[in-house]
Amino acid sequence: MHLPALPREACGAKVISPYESTIEMGAQAQALCHVISKKTVACTHISAGLIVMPPHKVARPHMHQEHEMVLFILEGWGAALVGPDLEPIYHRPGDFIYIPAGVEHLGINLSRTERIVLAEIRTDPHFNDDLVVLPDLEEKAHQIAAELWTQFEAGTILPEAKIESTGPFKYKEES
Secondary structure, eight states, X not given: OOOOOOOOEETTEEOOOGXXXXXXXXXXXXXXXXXXXXXXXXXXXXXXXXXXXXXXXXXXXXXXXXXXXXXXXXXXXXXXXXXXXXXXXXXXXXXXXXXXXXXXXXXXXXXXXXXXXXXXXXXXXXXXXXXXXXXXXXHHHHHHHHHHHHHHHHTSSSGGGGTSXXXXXXXXXXX
């Protein structure tokens, strides 16, 4: 039996699946799946997509000069290094992260076996237009990543990762 296609667009609103989008490697060494951007809809101030980070991966240090972003962690356990000193902040499935415009940052997947999948919403309608890669911070980022991997494997940071699923995000409803 053939079912008719359901509507996916009306009055400027549009449904787009990440499966309809292409994944490209960004200059920050992250697999970016642009879903909502000027390329796909008539947006003027926002974009959204997915980032998939393989196990034991470190992104390149970078910043977005003019645009803020919100990340929502769907799967995986990681750390973001933020600011000029690359201070670690830790995240798990279900967490939101806010990164202000102009703040240095990068992601680290702490797991040797599980990927990280996150949704990223930016105030940049082009999704990655104002990216500035910061090669001077790369050596320091890799040193910090090595320390965090050791701590993660020892269970001294995010110890719940050893007993809980990496995702997808699970919301516990109250009864």
